[in-house]
Amino acid sequence: MRLSQPFFQLPVLFDVARLQAEVAALPKEAWVPHPDGIPGNSAARLISVDGVEGDGMHGQMLPTRWLEAMPYARQALAGFGVVWSRSRLMQLAPGVGVPEHADINYHWHTRVRIHIPVFTRPEVRFHCDGQAVHMAAGEAWIFDNWRRHHVENAAPAERIHLVADTTGTAAFWRFACGKAPPREVWRTVQWDPAARAPLLCEGEQRPPIMPAAEVQWLLDDLRAELLPSDARAERFGALLDNFVFDWRQLCALHGISGRGRPEFIGLARAIHDAARPLAEGLVMRTNGAGALLVLEKRVLQHLVA
Structure with missing residues (x-):
């Protein structure tokens, strides 16, 4: 924190x-x-x-x-x-x-x-x-x-x-x-x-599928910390926005109980692959961690329980 x-x-x-x-x-x-x-x-x-x-x-x-x-x-x-x-x-x-x-x-x-x-x-x-x-x-x-x-x-x-x-x-x-x-x-x-x-x-904290509102919160936080703030960072941010839209639609269709799990996993894999070339050289303002590493550890590894 x-x-x-x-x-x-x-x-x-x-x-x-x-x-x-x-x-x-x-x-x-x-x-x-x-x-x-x-x-x-x-x-x-x-x-x-x-x-x-x-x-x-x-x-x-x-x-x-x-x-x-x-x-x-x-x-x-x-x-x-x-x-x-x-x-x-x-x-x-x-x-x-x-x-x-x-x-x-x-x-x-x-x-x-x-x-x-x-x-x-x-x-x-x-x-x-x-x-x-x-x-x-x-x-x-x-x-x-x-x-x-x-x-x-x-x-x-x-x-x-x-x-x-x-x-x-x-x-x-x-x-x-x-x-x-x-x-x-x-x-x-x-x-x-x-x-x-x-x-x-603490009790069990993780639903089978991460709610769209939490995904939005985590990704907004990540994007606010990105360096440098250039055209590539903007494209990376747009990719994150698109991912949230699609995740929200899957949550609207399936809920967060675990139904439709393969579709959620497929979407998570797709953003990981799409983010890899855009995230090269982007780091976090506070700790210098790579943007892709933070995306993986803070979001992608926890989207689907």
């Missing part, structure tokens, strides 16, 4: 000792390699599809057995009052990091990732769009993951963050991005064994 600046620190603090004790108590089997195979990166899944071991982003999200064993972490997440998508503990080995990238796929169009550092040192730096911060243990941060970003762990110890994805409520966004009060009056969320705030998790 795009933000007005690279980083926002949320005006809330967490009980570092309690978080660290819960993370340290997890067994080795809780930790799995990064789904993209990035060396030195591992994760413990806290909220996942059906609450089982997996890295999917679509389906009924539920707490895993590892989160059930971490009552304070669960209380901390529930206290935000938002609906959570995929959430994990993410660990970086000493001396390694996360390579520079931008999160351009469909999942991130409407979601932001909250970082709550658990184990960290001052040498750990998070870079986003030319700015760098150290996220201290017990703090809470969000960042604009549409911009290019990377992480460096120059410390001699593991860095572990609790990371949780959400679309956020209006109250959350006022809290996260509004004018923060002085740090000395920030609330520290203390462990409360009597707390009963529900942990809200």
Whole structure:
């Protein structure tokens, strides 16, 4: 999700000792390699599809057995009052990091990732769009993951963050991005064994066929970010307009329940083939990603479930 600046620190603090004790108590089997195979990166899944071991982003999200064993972490997440998508503990080995990238796929169009550092040192730096911060243990941060970003762990110890994805409520966004009060009056969320705030998790988000209004929204957003703004970009934009017209007609004919699926798939393949020569050299203003790659990851891969 795009933000007005690279980083926002949320005006809330967490009980570092309690978080660290819960993370340290997890067994080795809780930790799995990064789904993209990035060396030195591992994760413990806290909220996942059906609450089982997996890295999917679509389906009924539920707490895993590892989160059930971490009552304070669960209380901390529930206290935000938002609906959570995929959430994990993410660990970086000493001396390694996360390579520079931008999160351009469909999942991130409407979601932001909250970082709550658990184990960290001052040498750990998070870079986003030319700015760098150290996220201290017990703090809470969000960042604009549409911009290019990377992480460096120059410390001699593991860095572990609790990371949780959400679309956020209006109250959350006022809290996260509004004018923060002085740090000395920030609330520290203390462990409360009597707390009963529900942990809200995403349900299945994807209909069999993406509605035409969402297709229009995604493509309008893509086109607004195109560089350079020249005749080829205009032809590319006209192609996207034509695709929306035709997709809307198929939705009018078949609905979005999955009927007529081969026709929708055929239309998606046709725009991919037609866009390839026009998209050459067109990139996104914010993160420099190629227009065809963004079209694929943010739209075409998710049109038909």
